[in-house]
Amino acid sequence: MVPTPITVRVPAKVNLHLTVGDTRADGYHELATVFQALSLVDEVTVRPADQSGIDVRGDGADSVPTDSGNLAWKAVRALAERGGRDPEEPGVQLSIHKGIPVAGGMAGGSADAAGALFGLNALWRLEMGRDELLDIAAELGSDVPFALQGGTALGTGRGEHLVPVLARHTYHWVIALDSSGLHTPGVYGELDRLREGTHSQRASGAEPLLEALTSGDPRELAFLLGNDLQAAAVSLRPHLRRTLRAGVDAGALAGIVSGSGPTCAFLCSDSEDAVRVAAELSGAGVCRTVRVARGPVPGARIVGDDHADRPTPPTPPQVHA
Numbered sequence: 001m002v003p004t005p006i007t008v009r010v011p012a013k014v015n016l017h018l019t020v021g022d023t024r025a026d027g028y029h030e031l032a033t034v035f036q037a038l039s040l041v042d043e044v045t046v047r048p049a050d051q052s053g054i055d056v057r058g059d060g061a062d063s064v065p066t067d068s069g070n071l072a073w074k075a076v077r078a079l080a081e082r083g084g085r086d087p088e089e090p091g092v093q094l095s096i097h098k099g100i101p102v103a104g105g106m107a108g109g110s111a112d113a114a115g116a117l118f119g120l121n122a123l124w125r126l127e128m129g130r131d132e133l134l135d136i137a138a139e140l141g142s143d144v145p146f147a148l149q150g151g152t153a154l155g156t157g158r159g160e161h162l163v164p165v166l167a168r169h170t171y172h173w174v175i176a177l178d179s180s181g182l183h184t185p186g187v188y189g190e191l192d193r194l195r196e197g198t199h200s201q202r203a204s205g206a207e208p209l210l211e212a213l214t215s216g217d218p219r220e221l222a223f224l225l226g227n228d229l230q231a232a233a234v235s236l237r238p239h240l241r242r243t244l245r246a247g248v249d250a251g252a253l254a255g256i257v258s259g260s261g262p263t264c265a266f267l268c269s270d271s272e273d274a275v276r277v278a279a280e281l282s283g284a285g286v287c288r289t290v291r292v293a294r295g296p297v298p299g300a301r302i303v304g305d306d307h308a309d310r311p312t313p314p315t316p317p318q319v320h321a
């Protein structure tokens, strides 16, 4: 019997808090970050095929590689290696539908890699558990483990060590997409450059923000959003200053550059406010387009299968019950 294709939905992320520490010997920066998964998603479909291939549709699809440079294809190879399979025998067709902006600082490539891992684990019946998938994910990129896990989580190391944060409340966001992407290593490099010879300001610890997440009051959270990479993204794209101001002028509680940017995320009081802010921001001419999103949402999950097929982990430790 030919296995049916499996489609996995995977969320974008925003860093509610991101402290960038020193550069490590391996070239990565030590991070302390709080991720939140948003309802802006990519869908990754995996199906057996005579010849392996990748097709990409949706927003920004033209700038996504369809060869071995695609992070989702690297995930196929990594999973095959770990599972003792030949990824070409039989082949795999990966179909990616992009809803997450490409090179936007919302971990779109990481989401696709997580989707490929999760989908193929099911398609190939490898039955790898959560920890093994997270381990492979971390080898692929710093943001990939969070795309698998979703929700809200504290990330340390280079961002790959996760502790889930229990956030019972839903937050409403407006996402402003820029006309072209930013290269993540370039943004870290710009931060290093800005910091050279200065005692630059670093975001303070994440504890107050974790505290605010337990209250569920978006006003408390808005006050504590912070991203060390924002200064670097704004330095590379000075017009982001105007975008950030326009979102707040439109009625958002606060605006922040998402990760390495250039996407900006605006926290709003409630869903109605988010729709109002999105409409006004869209008319302000400061970004390519806007989206409304909510968070937190779950990590990678098979479409049409909300309960089964997720590797069931032992309950992980949680910050702030």
Ligand SMILES: C[C@](O)(CO)[C@H](O)COP(=O)(O)OP(=O)(O)OC[C@H]1O[C@@H](n2ccc(N)nc2=O)[C@H](O)[C@@H]1O
Pocket (backbone or CB within 6 Å): 015, 018, 027, 028, 029, 030, 031, 033, 105, 107, 110, 140, 141, 142, 143, 144, 157, 158, 159, 184, 185, 188, 229, 259, 260
């Ligand atoms: C900006 C964030 O999205 C915040 O969550 C992430 O730190 C980036 O994660 P990512 O895109 O998965 O990054 P990776 O693929 O692991 O690394 C890409 C490049 O970003 C820089 N990088 C990334 C993570 C980190 N902790 N320090 C770094 O300096 C390095 O130059 C690295 O070569």
Ligand SMILES: Nc1ncnc2c1ncn2[C@@H]1O[C@H](COP(=O)(O)OP(=O)(O)OP(=O)(O)O)[C@@H](O)[C@H]1O
Pocket (backbone or CB within 6 Å): 063, 064, 065, 069, 070, 071, 072, 096, 101, 102, 103, 104, 105, 106, 107, 108, 109, 110, 112, 113, 143, 181, 182, 184, 259, 260, 261
């Ligand atoms: N599946 C993929 N989707 C998007 N881009 C990909 C993918 N695979 C490889 N890439 C390449 O990676 C680059 C960064 O893409 P991505 O959308 O992951 O950036 P990002 O969201 O800023 O990443 P992050 O927030 O994790 O730093 C793109 O310019 C593209 O060339």
